[in-house]
Amino acid sequence: EVQLLESGGGLVQPGRSLRLSCAASGFPFGDYHVDWVRQAPGKGLEWVSGISDSSNSVGYADSVKGRFIISRDNSKNSLFLQMNSLRPEDTAVYYCTKGKRTDWGAFDHWGQGILVTVSS
Amino acid sequence: DIQMTQSPSTLSASVGDRVTITCRASQSISSWLAWYQQKPGKAPKVLIYHASTLESGVPSRFSGSASGTEFTLIISSLQPDDFATYYCQQYSDYPWTFGQGTEVEI
Numbered sequence: 001e002v003q004l005l006e007s008g009g010g011l012v013q014p015g016r017s018l019r020l021s022c023a024a025s026g027f028p029f030g031d032y033h034v035d036w037v038r039q040a041p042g043k044g045l046e047w048v049s050g051i052s053d054s055s056n057s058v059g060y061a062d063s064v065k066g067r068f069i070i071s072r073d074n075s076k077n078s079l080f081l082q083m084n085s086l087r088p089e090d091t092a093v094y095y096c097t098k099g100k101r102t103d104w105g106a107f108d109h110w111g112q113g114i115l116v117t118v119s120s
Numbered sequence: 121d122i123q124m125t126q127s128p129s130t131l132s133a134s135v136g137d138r139v140t141i142t143c144r145a146s147q148s149i150s151s152w153l154a155w156y157q158q159k160p161g162k163a164p165k166v167l168i169y170h171a172s173t174l175e176s177g178v179p180s181r182f183s184g185s186a187s188g189t190e191f192t193l194i195i196s197s198l199q200p201d202d203f204a205t206y207y208c209q210q211y212s213d214y215p216w217t218f219g220q221g222t223e224v225e226i
Binding site: 035044045046047059060061062095100102103104105106107108110111112 | 121152154156158163164165166169170173175207209210211212214215216217218219220221
């Protein structure tokens with residue numbers, strides 16, 4: 001069974017940093033593209049960042065480019081999101097997602113989500 | 121960036137109704153489009169990918185189609201479990217983008 005378990009969320013002051021982690025299991029993690037998607041309270045879904053299976057291709061939403069860094073450790077079946085210079089508008093539930101094998105931008109598994117609150 | 125314009129934002133329907141949700145891309149995305157269903161407090165669930173391929177385990181009352189840059193999700197006969205919010209998402213080019221969502225309500 002595929003499982004994606006996010007950790008590292010919480011309350012942080014504006015301008016500070018936070019690192020999210022996602023522990024993956026139940027599938028060959030190193031063979032799949034993985035992404036972060038977020039959802040602000042009461043709002044729609046926003047794609048944040050994605051990384052290819054071998055880390056040679058990464059992408060970012062314009063809203064986080066230059067502030068967030070995505071990375072992965074295939075030896076530990078883990079995905080990370082380093083979030084710097086956090087803003088109140090970054091407050092959201094952050095989901096770790098797994099892409100399909102052939103349509104790696106279509107997310108067939110999602111974590112339960114973790115809340116990040118940016119507030120003074 | 122590719123913009124995804126989804127309509128309507130809210131849809132009132134009854135059990136048994138045929139429901140149509142539309143998503144328009146601001147430029148060509150070929151068939152690189154997925155549809156998701158989300159219920160309150162839950163993570164989204166993929167219904168359709170590659171514009172018209174039904175995800176394993178998803179009921180056959182859900183279908184997707186494409187015509188140029190316009191994409192459609194159809195629920196052929198709405199069931200009580202289908203009241204939720206639906207999102208389209210393009211994955212043709214970074215940054216990948218979602219539509220604004222369509223809430224299907226009674």
